[in-house]
Amino acid sequence: MxxxxxxxxxxxxxxxxxxxxxxxxxxxxxxxxxxxxxxxxxxxxxxxxxxxxxxxxxxxxxxxxxxxxxxxxxxxxxxxxxxxxxxxxxxxxxxxxxxxxxxxxxxxxxxxxxxxxxxxxxxxxxxxxxxxxxxxxxxxxxxxxxxxxxxxxxxxxxxxxxxxxxxxxxxxxxxxxxxxxxxxxxxxxxxxxxxxxxxxxxxxxxxxxxxxxxxxxxxxxxxxxxxxxxxxxxxxxxxxxxxxxxxxALGGRAAVTRVTVETPHAGRAATLLTGLGLAGVRAGDGEVSAALGDRAPEDVCRALVEAGVAVRGFAVVRPSLEDVYVDLTGEGFDVGA
Amino acid sequence: MSALEGAAALPVPPAPPAAARAFARLLGSELLLIFRRPRNLVILAALALLPVAIAVVVRYSSGGIGAEVTLFTRVTGNGLFLAFGAMAVMTPFLLPIAVTVVAGDAVAGEAASGTLRYLLAVPAGRTRLLAAKYLGAVLYALAAVLLIMLSALAAGWALFPSGPVALLSGTTISLADSLLRLLIVAGYATAGMAALAAVALAVSTLADSPIGVVAGVVVGVVVFQLLGALPDLAPLRPYLITSWWTAFDEVLRSPMGVARLVDGLLVYAAYTLVALSTAWARFTGRDITG
Structure with missing residues (x-):
């Protein structure tokens, strides 16, 4: 991205x-x-x-x-x-x-x-x-x-x-x-x-x-x-x-608040997050992340648990100044990774 | 009226005594830098050893030493001549190299190592710093000349007779008079080296590599010496700074050839003026990016 x-x-x-x-x-x-x-x-x-x-x-x-x-x-x-x-x-x-x-x-x-x-x-x-x-x-x-x-x-x-x-x-x-x-x-x-x-x-x-x-x-x-x-x-x-x-000043830019979910059911979690309307969903090995948008994190977490996804870790990552910097200077390739 | 107002708007410089004292501190620091630098000390030691070596060779060998035979045969009659002889041998190349090493490094060396940006951010003041750099190099030249002479006097008097001195023109002068004449030689030689230092400093403000500056100026000295030695280029000779460096043999005549020494000093003054103006114009307007 x-x-x-x-x-x-x-x-x-x-x-x-x-x-x-x-x-x-x-x-x-x-x-x-x-x-x-x-x-x-x-x-x-x-x-x-x-x-x-x-x-x-x-x-x-x-x-x-x-x-x-x-x-x-x-x-x-x-x-x-x-x-x-x-x-x-x-x-x-x-x-x-x-x-x-x-x-x-x-x-x-x-x-x-x-x-x-x-x-x-x-x-x-x-x-x-x-x-x-x-x-x-x-x-x-x-x-x-x-x-x-x-x-x-x-x-x-x-x-x-x-x-x-x-x-x-x-x-x-x-x-x-x-x-x-x-x-x-x-x-x-x-x-x-x-x-x-x-x-x-x-x-x-x-x-x-x-x-x-x-x-x-x-x-x-x-x-x-x-x-x-x-x-x-x-x-x-x-x-x-x-x-x-x-x-x-970051609002609406690429570097935004993201949720990261640690789970053995990465594929299912990714589908669910997409279904919730979250953008930028990325599924990795035992981990899924997505842009939070205007969703409340607790709602996302509850939806995951109710769908039977085993949540081992759940984190909300806010953009740091570094994200602003990378965003503005074009240095680097992938903010969330 | 308006001129007065204009003057009032200028920044007020510190009171003269304070400014002079501050400059003296900067110059003192410059001298410490020059005289604590191992390389510069080794050069001074080599310059001081050479007259001793000449004295030993003249004392213990039967033959003369090349072109300077006239002066050195006199050394056997009076040790004081060793001081003149040593200066005659060292002024064309060795002394200029020593002075160039210090003056050529003065600005380019600090620019290359980056210390220049810290000095200017202090702020040292560009004109002030350049003045201290130039005076530092001139004082190093003076130290080198005095060291050569003192070493030659000590070696000369240790190995040869002392007393009244017979001049090149045959007259004999007292020891006191001959020492006075030695001082004149020292002053004249230092003036010649001061002019060279100005040229080396100017080149130092133009280039970034201190070794390049020193090599360039030394090559320039050699080229000037060669041009001065070519018979076909005789008309060029009075304009070459190098032709005047050894004119101090006038001091050994009676009466002294003052006119030629004065001509030499005027040539030095012209070289110094042009070189220092160039250095100043370049250094005060330059971007410090190193």
Whole structure:
């Protein structure tokens, strides 16, 4: 069953218009576009609105323009068209005033291999005119402690594991007090425990009032902590809003609430479900599933039992943000499977 | 009136002393990066060892050493000449390679490893960072020149006599005067290397591979040296930066050939100006995608 059927431009942009934001947004872009000299359009008329205080998930498959967008927010790449405001200041014109208030992890960690973790962060501090030299060491030590790198602080970066490198990049972003944290794929290379730690770190930072803008192609990781999200596909924004709004935007789409029945009588159950008017019935080995539609699950269950189908398990599966994502970006083939 | 309003709308820069102090910290960090890098230290050690090797060869062998015979035969009369001789041997190729390794890597190296995007996101400021990178490379060149000279002086005085120095033109000058002249040689050689560093830095902002940049600039130096050596291309010589690097033998004449040194410095200034403008224009307008 194909999931990207029926996703049109109009539907995409209707979800995109939901949060009206003035100058108060942490990030506001209008028609932001980047066309690289080769002619490739990496970001195409992007209207992004990230409210202050939100944890904003910036989602999309690899190559959908997330990193280029982040590079434009940080002044690394100059937009071809459109405007971009970060913390109320126009970028790139006022970068020098904006960036000291922003912590960033861009496109994976990058440090000098012959220097220790501490020395690498001190180098970034030394480049920062806004940092007081006397507090730099203490701040670096504190940032390393927050990501659990204190024990490896004096080890050469070249000897760090992938996970430790990612943590050091996070520590670099947390080097000082931040109003906005921009994290590009922060869980890349981390094991499940490390991923959990990053999530809890993001929660802590957000609880202290910092806006967190976090990009990911792995949405399940982000779903639990985000208040808002935007979905990119092929350089364009296909949806943005609160997580609840995005889930609601699914109505009538391929990804819908389904019932899954575990039973030895799969064939009989499938016929029955079809007879009840349920769509998308799929029978497997010892399992049958179907789209619930507007039927009450208890009615479906009772009908099965009354017809003599042995119900060993009965589950109602609601669409996750991942389903929305897969639905909107056309990534993946079969939502229910 | 409107001009005043326009000025008021500009972002207010930090007070000069604070900005200068912040820049000094950035430069200090750049120097730590350069002088803690094993590769750069190995190069400095090699440069420092070479004068010692020359001293030992001259002291314990009967024959001369190729083209630099005039200078090295004088070493046996006064160890101080080893400093001049070592500079004459190392300025055409070895010193330029050392400087190119550091200056050519300055931007391209950080771009290739990705550290550049983190520096700029700090924000380090593109012009500020470029200035620190250039000064860092120039100070590395100065360190290399001073190291060569100190090592040559130490080896020269350990193996050969010291005292008053007889110049190429026959006059004899005091030890103090000759040390002063050595300092002039150091300054002039550093100026030549600073011009080369500017060129290497410009190439470094144009390309993405640090090894490619270093190789390209070194090949350029060799080509310039060859062009300068061809008799048919003599009219080209004054325009080649490489032709001026060894002009410091003027310092060993009496009176000193100041005019030629000044001409050399003007050529260096022209190269530096063009190269740094190119580097700045390229670096401040460039998309950082690495």
């Amino acid at each position: 194909s999931v990207n059927a029926g996703v049109t431009e109009a539907e995409g942009t209707s979800a995109g218009a939901s949060p009206p934001l003035g100058r108060g947004g942490a990030i506001v872009t209008t028609s932001l576009t980047k066309r690289f000299p080769g002619g490739q359009v990496a970001v195409d008329h992007l209207d992004l609105a990230v409210p202050r205080g939100s944890v904003f998930g910036f989602l999309g498959p690899n190559g959908s323009g997330k990193t280029t967008t982040i590079r434009m927010l940080l002044g690394l790449v100059t937009p071809t068209e459109g405007t971009c405001e970060v913390l109320g200041e126009p970028v790139p014109r006022r970068l020098a005033a904006v960036l000291p208030r922003v912590g960033a992890l861009v496109d994976g960690p990058a440090f000098h291999p012959h220097l220790s973790g501490t020395a690498n962060l001190l180098r970034l501090s030394a480049a920062d005119a806004a940092v007081d030299r006397r507090t730099a060491r203490a701040r670096v030590a504190e940032a390393l402690a927050r990501v659990g790198l204190s024990a490896a602080a004096r080890k050469r970066y070249g000897a760090y594991s992938v996970g430790m490198r990612q943590r050091l990049a996070l520590a670099a972003a947390l080097r000082g007090p931040r109003e906005l944290l921009i994290l590009d794929e922060p869980t890349n290379g981390l094991d499940p425990q490390g991923t959990r730690e990053v999530r809890s770190l993001i929660r802590q930072v957000a609880a202290a009032g910092t806006t967190v803008f976090v990009s990911s192609h792995l949405l399940a990781e982000v779903e639990q902590i985000c208040t808002h999200a935007a979905v990119m596909s092929g350089g364009r924004l296909v949806a943005q809003g609160t997580v609840a709004e995005l889930r609601a």
